[in-house]
Amino acid sequence: MAPNRRESSMFHKILIANRGEIACRIARTCRELGIRTVAVYSEADREAMHVKACDEAWPIGPAPARDSYLNIPRILEAARRSGAQAIHPGYGFLSENADFARACDEAGIVFIGPPVGAIEAMGSKSAAKAIMEAAGVPLVPGYHGDDQSPALLADVAARIGYPVLIKASAGGGGKGMRRVDDPDRFREALEAARREARSAFGDDRVLVEKYLLQPRHVEVQVFADSQGRVVHLFERDCSVQRRHQKVIEEAPAPGLDQARRHQLGEAAIAAARAIGYVGAGTVEFIMDSRGEFYFMEMNTRLQVEHPVTEMITGQDLVAWQLRVAAGHPLPCEQADLAIRGHAFEARIYAEDADRDFLPATGTIGHLRTPPSSRHVRIDTGVQEGDEISVHYDPMIAKLVVWDQDRETALRRLATALESFIVVGTTTNVGFLSRLARHPAFAEARIDTGFIDTHRADLLPPVPPINDGQLCAATLHELLRVEQAARERARQSGDITSPWHATTGWRLNTDSHRTLHFFDSARDRDLKVVAHYLDTGFRLDLGQGEHWVQGNLQPDGRLRMQVDGVHQDAWVLQEGRRLSVCMAGHTRDLVIHDPLAAGMDDEIQEGSLMAPMPGLVVAVHVKPGDVVQEGDPLMVLEAMKMEYQISALTDGIVDSVNYSEGEQVTEGAQLLTIRQGE
Structure with a gap:
């Protein structure tokens, strides 16, 4: 027991x-x-x-x-x-x-967590709605009964009026869900929803309900102890979603008056009492444009977005869970709880927003987050060097901000996103930055279709790399080569040797260097001519010139001036790949500079380790083959450029760790060669 x-x-x-x-x-x-x-x-x-x-x-x-x-x-x-x-x-x-x-x-x-009975009661959407109906909790017009005949379900849809929503009874996360606008499409959508529900949950039962146009998703945090006390900790607005999954959450919900807030809280408490709830739970409601709300479901657990509730109430909900589970009463009464300020949570995911938010994989090469404070909180479970794999949810972190009012908190969110930098996988940070600065979001004109409504603004075509980003990439490379040269000079003992010079000196012309970059997002080559000045550089970008100077900070930040204007950037290098991060936006470039390549102490082509993430496009050897120094072993393709991996010494191929068509990460051991006997 x-x-x-x-x-x-x-x-x-x-x-x-x-x-x-x-x-x-x-x-x-x-x-x-x-x-x-x-x-x-x-x-x-x-x-x-x-x-x-x-x-x-x-x-x-x-x-x-x-x-x-x-x-x-x-x-x-x-x-x-x-x-x-x-x-x-x-x-x-x-x-x-x-x-x-x-x-x-x-x-x-x-x-x-809650008692078994409570989990089972809320595990079926249909059963949950029946319980809520009996408890007097408002429901969206629809049907959630046992008769699953297509004819009956079609009749229900016709009676409540289109558009309707078909939802998997046992489901969640948007699976087994179809919106239907036309009765002629109902049967087709029903079959599709059932197939998906059966595959995802092993249960093809569905419910049908009225689809509310421009609805908001508002949920209430509830807590109950084993002594029968139940409180709510106010509501969260989770309307901004992609693929029926939340993107940004906030608390409290904007635009609610105290009367509506009280009604929501009381309905959530009634829902918890109806199933004998104990512990933390979330009662989810859908709200129409008039402010009328209807029960959707109850999540019998702590929610991903619980930090925004903690930020506005000053309570630690995990500590509450532990105390309640140990048999202690709730630490306070409803009258002791109050809303203080406003909070947002942005979910930082490894995903490609430009490809319908498909999950991404990769290894976190660099991770920089805004500094934590009473205004900014970072909840994360990953660190530099971790792999974002196909096995688990691709969330990298939750960025949570708080301030005295919504306008100020949103400004903090936008600023914090600009300094959230992840390199090694595709992320949604740029998308979140655009969302946080969108005028309609600032005015709280939000509903569950917000992203689709504003798709052109939130998911614009990838623009050409701007002059500031290209200047940052160039300056970073120039400073890096200078730094490497100074280090070689220090180690050589002859600091005046001309072989350590990096001034770009030329006979009968000005001192300059030409650097070549490849912008894979726009599939084009870029050339920058850097002219050496007494202080800094004059950069000719082809479309114009800029005077640039700056330095690399100990924390890796590039402090620079472009035409006298101070700017900060992060330029992070993995092999030949440069990730340029400025103002919350990241662009990747590949540098191809013969002079820099000759002076680079890092992994070169011909190494048995991958110089950067890429695709194996050819394998020329197999275990047991005898090779000589310089023999081609493997070819990688990265950013549409090919890199040949060649033997560094004579020997015998001991192992080939990757096959043609496989992706590799930067630094991966591609092959091993042992000395011949």
Whole structure:
């Protein structure tokens, strides 16, 4: 039997059955409360941030989630062997899995979440709506009954009026969901929704409801203890979404008066009471243009966006979860809770916004975030060197900002996004920056179709690289070569040797160097002629000239002046690839400069390691082949340029680690060669 929540004291050790930023967040709160933590990790997460954040860590299986983070027996075994009294599931994975909660109870381990019955009650959208209807919680007009015959569902759609929404009864995350505007398309959409629901959830039952035009997604954070007390911690607006998944959340919801806010809170409390809820939960509502709201579903767990609620209430919701799970009462009454200021959360994802927000992969080569303060909070579970793989959600971090009012908080969000830099994978940071500065968003003219409505502004064609970015790339390369030359001179003992000069001196002409870049986003070559001046450089970009000077800061920042105007940039180099980050926007270039290549101490073509991320387009050898120095071994393609990997010495090919058509990361060991016998 599970420990009696009423009689339990605070836990001394808990297991965190999750990974990433939520596992790190839970570990941080536990540390503040003096609770020891146990991490679990897959083979892919052996060196992950959440593993290092906990007091101990236990392996639970291979990289695929079904073999590790969704493997209930292995997680329970880790809890038993580590002596953990409770398991916190975080969100995602097993957080809303009734079987897991039941297994914890049967193992005598506290599940830090709601009772099994509450999870089961809200696990079916249809059953949840029936419960809410009985409790007097407003529902969107529609049908959520057991009769699933196409004819009945079509009749319901006709009765409530088009457009309608078909939704998987057991679903979430936008799967098994179809909007239908025309009765002639209803059967086709129904079959598609059922196929998707059956594939995703093993259950093809659906519900049909009225589709509200220009709706807002507003949700209420609720909390209940085992003594029967229930409070709400106000609402969040999560209307800005892509593919039915949230992008930016804020609290409180803009434009609500106190009467409507009170009604939302009371409806959410009624929903929690109707299912005997205990712990943290979120009641989600859809709101029409008149401010009328209707129940959508209840998430029986902590939400990804919970930090905005924490920022406006000053409460630690994870600490609340731990105390309630241990049998303690809620730390305050409804009257003690108040809204203070305004908060936004932007989800930083490895994804390609220009390709319908497809998830991206890669290795985080460089990660720079805005400094944390009482106004800015970064929740993350990744660090430089981590791989964003295909196995897990591609979230990199949550950027959370707070200030006294919405206008100021939004300005902070836009500014913070400009200094959030990720190199090594495609991210949505540029898209978020455009969203945060969009006039309609600033005026809170938002609904769930916001991104589609403003797609032309938010997802414009990739513009030509601007002069500031090209100046930054050029200045960074010039300063880097100068720095390398000074270091060689220092090590050589002959600091006056002309071989260490980098002044671009030419006989009978001015001192200059020509640099060549390739801009893959626009598929074009760029040439810059850098003329050396007494202070700085005159850069001829072909379309105009600029006078530039600057220096590299210890933190990697490039401080520069362009025509007397001070600007900051981050220029981060991986092999021949330069990522230029300015004002929240990142552009990638490939540098091809024979002079720089000859002076570069980094990995050259011919090394057995990849000089930059790329695609293997040819493999010329196999294990056992005898090669001589200079023989071609492999060809990489990166940024539409080919790099030949050649043998550095005579020897025998010991291993070929990649095949034609495979992607490789910068620094990957491509082949190994051993000396011949």
